[in-house]
Amino acid sequence: MIKITKPGLLTSVQDLGRYGSQKYGVITSGVMDTTAHRIANSLVGNDENEATLELTLLGPDMVFHEDTLIAICGGNLSPSIDGKPVKLWRSVLVSAGSKLKFGGCKTGCRAYLAVAGGFDVPVVMNSKSTYLRAGIGGHNGKAIQNDDELSIGKPSELSEKITKVLDAQRGEKKFVEMQWTISSDFIASSASKPQVRVMKGRQYDWFTTESQMKLFTEHFEVTSQSDRMGYRLKGPQLELQEKQEMLSEAVSFGTIQVPSEGNPIVLLADRQTTGGYPKIGQIATVDLSIMAQLKPGDKVQFVEVSHEVAQQLYLDREKKLHQLKQGIALKIRQESK
Amino acid sequence: MKYTIEPLGDNSLIIELGQDMSPEIQQKVKKISSFFEEHAFDWVIETVPGFTTVAVFYDPLKIETTSLPYDEVCKFLEPLLDELEVDDNAEPRVVEIPVCYGGEFGPDLEEVANHNGLTVDEVIDIHSNGEYTVYMIGFAPGFPYIGGMSERIAAPRRSNPRLKIPAGSVGIAGKQTGVYPIETPGGWQLIGKTPEKLFTPEGETPSLLQAGDQIKFVPISEEEFQKYEEDAK
Numbered sequence: 001m002i003k004i005t006k007p008g009l010l011t012s013v014q015d016l017g018r019y020g021s022q023k024y025g026v027i028t029s030g031v032m033d034t035t036a037h038r039i040a041n042s043l044v045g046n047d048e049n050e051a052t053l054e055l056t057l058l059g060p061d062m063v064f065h066e067d068t069l070i071a072i073c074g075g076n077l078s079p080s081i082d083g084k085p086v087k088l089w090r091s092v093l094v095s096a097g098s099k100l101k102f103g104g105c106k107t108g109c110r111a112y113l114a115v116a117g118g119f120d121v122p123v124v125m126n127s128k129s130t131y132l133r134a135g136i137g138g139h140n141g142k143a144i145q146n147d148d149e150l151s152i153g154k155p156s157e158l159s160e161k162i163t164k165v166l167d168a169q170r171g172e173k174k175f176v177e178m179q180w181t182i183s184s185d186f187i188a189s190s191a192s193k194p195q196v197r198v199m200k201g202r203q204y205d206w207f208t209t210e211s212q213m214k215l216f217t218e219h220f221e222v223t224s225q226s227d228r229m230g231y232r233l234k235g236p237q238l239e240l241q242e243k244q245e246m247l248s249e250a251v252s253f254g255t256i257q258v259p260s261e262g263n264p265i266v267l268l269a270d271r272q273t274t275g276g277y278p279k280i281g282q283i284a285t286v287d288l289s290i291m292a293q294l295k296p297g298d299k300v301q302f303v304e305v306s307h308e309v310a311q312q313l314y315l316d317r318e319k320k321l322h323q324l325k326q327g328i329a330l331k332i333r334q335e336s337k
Numbered sequence: 338m339k340y341t342i343e344p345l346g347d348n349s350l351i352i353e354l355g356q357d358m359s360p361e362i363q364q365k366v367k368k369i370s371s372f373f374e375e376h377a378f379d380w381v382i383e384t385v386p387g388f389t390t391v392a393v394f395y396d397p398l399k400i401e402t403t404s405l406p407y408d409e410v411c412k413f414l415e416p417l418l419d420e421l422e423v424d425d426n427a428e429p430r431v432v433e434i435p436v437c438y439g440g441e442f443g444p445d446l447e448e449v450a451n452h453n454g455l456t457v458d459e460v461i462d463i464h465s466n467g468e469y470t471v472y473m474i475g476f477a478p479g480f481p482y483i484g485g486m487s488e489r490i491a492a493p494r495r496s497n498p499r500l501k502i503p504a505g506s507v508g509i510a511g512k513q514t515g516v517y518p519i520e521t522p523g524g525w526q527l528i529g530k531t532p533e534k535l536f537t538p539e540g541e542t543p544s545l546l547q548a549g550d551q552i553k554f555v556p557i558s559e560e561e562f563q564k565y566e567e568d569a570k
Contacts, residue, residue: 019382019383019394020382020383021383021478021543022383022385022394023370023383023384023385023386023474023547023548024474024478024479024536024542024543024544024547025474025475025476025477025478025479025480025518025536025544026478026538026543026544027478124538124539125538125543133519133521134477134478134519134536134538136538199344199346199347202343202345202351247357247358247387247388247389247390248387248388248473248475248482249351249387249388249389249390249392250345250349250351250385250387250390250392251345252345252346252349252392252394253346254346255345255346272475272476273385273474273475274385274387274473274475274476282344282345282346282347284347285346285347285348307344307347307407308405310346310347311347311397311405311406311407312405313347314347314348314397315397315398315406318397318398
C-alpha cells in the first residue's frame, strides 16, 4: 500500500486508455506520454497497459507501507527518496517506510510512476484510467487527494525476479537502483524547440497556401490554456480560404484542429470523441510523447511527414519497444542465475 | 454504397458517406457501424460514427502485410463496403424518453414559448409530437445529437450559460434539442427533465441511446417523475 501525503498539482491513475466506448461519447482518457508509461511498466515487470500514476509538473509526496518495486519515467520532476535523488528510467526497489518526494520540474512536464503489480483500482469499461470530468475510473473517479491510500495488485513472476535481483544488493538501504538502464533512443528529446512530425489533416486543403506553409515553417508556443484535453497554441494565425462549416466527425490523439479565430489546438488524451473544427494536421503517433512532455511556454516546430512514412515510423518504433521488453526479461533471467 | 476512405492518422481512417446530414446518409452511417459490430475484426479497436462519417481506429500490428497497414485495410474494406446496401425495410429502434416539462425542471419553458409567440402547452405539444433521429453520440458521454425538431420551437442559447445543468435536463439550442446525460455547464434553454438515465458507466452499454435510434418524448407529470425515480432505486 502507498499513502499519499501531498497530492501534487494533478496526479491521476491512468493506463493506455478506455477504448471501445467512444461511440457512446465516452472519451479514451489514458496517459499523455504512452512511451514513458509503457517503459515504466516494462521496468517493473508489468503488462504495458497496467495503470501507472501520471504526475504533472509538481509531483506528490508518498510513503511506501511495504517493500515496493517501482520505476519512474518521463519528465524529470526531481524525485528523491528520504532526501536522496532517484534515477529515472530504472527499476528501483524501495524499502517499507521510505518517503518518495518530487521537487521542481527539470525537464518535460509529466512523469509516470509504475509499481510492480500495478494500482489495484476497479476496471470501468475495460480501463483503469481516471475520466476526471465524468468522475469514473481511477482511484474513486478523481485525481489523487491527500491521505489517499493506493492498493497494489499482485506482482508478476518477472516482477518478483527483478525484486530478487535488487534485494540481493539492498542491505540496509532505503532504496536500491538497477545498475543498468534503457537505451536513450526512447527518452523524449528535451531540446528547447523540439521538432514534431505532422501529417496533413483531412481539411488541410481548406487552408490558404500561406497558412499551410506557416504550419511547417514557423514556431508555435504552448499557451497556459493547455491541459490533458488539448494544448492551445500561439503563433501565426491559420486561415481558411473561405469560411466553411463542417459537420462533427471523429478526432484522434494528436489531431491539430483550428477554430475560426485561427489559433490551432492539439487534441490530447482527454479530447472529446468528435470535433467540428477543420483539421489542418495530425501528429505522427511516434512523436506524441514529445508533444505530451511540453509545458506552457515551450515552443514547438512542426515538420511535415507523409502518411506512408508515419506508418513506417510507427512499425519501427513498436518493433524497438518489443525488443526492449524482451531485452529486460533476458537481462533479468541472466542476473537471477 | 458510395463512399470515400481517407486516413485520419497513422492508425485510423474515416469512411465518408456524403457532405450533408440527412436521414438517408444517417442510415448508411448506421449500416456501416452495425457491419463492424457484427464482424468484430480483431484488428479493429473501435469505430466512431459522425454525422456523415464512420471513423475506424485499428491496430497496425495486427494487420499482416508486406505493404503498409493502411493500404491493406483499404484493400480489405473496399470490396466489403461496395457490396453493402442499406436495408430499406429496416425499422429503427424507437426509444421513449419520459419528460416532465416546465416547473423547476424546465425553467426556460416560458421563455421558449414567448420567443416563438406560443403558449407553454403548445411548446410541449410540438416538442413531444416530433419525430427525432439520433445522428451521433458525442460532446459528453451518452449525449445525443438529435435531428428533427420543429423550427416553431427553436430558441437561441442563453446569453448567460448556467454553471450547472442537472443530468436528465432536456433543452433547446437553436434548431436542436438534446438531453444532458451528466451534470455539466451549458447554455441550452431548459424545458424539462427526464428521470431516465442516459449514461450508466456500470451498464453493459453505457449509453441509453445509439446513433440511428428514433426518439419519442413522452410528457409525464411531476408525480409520475417521482414514481419513476423511486422505481429505479
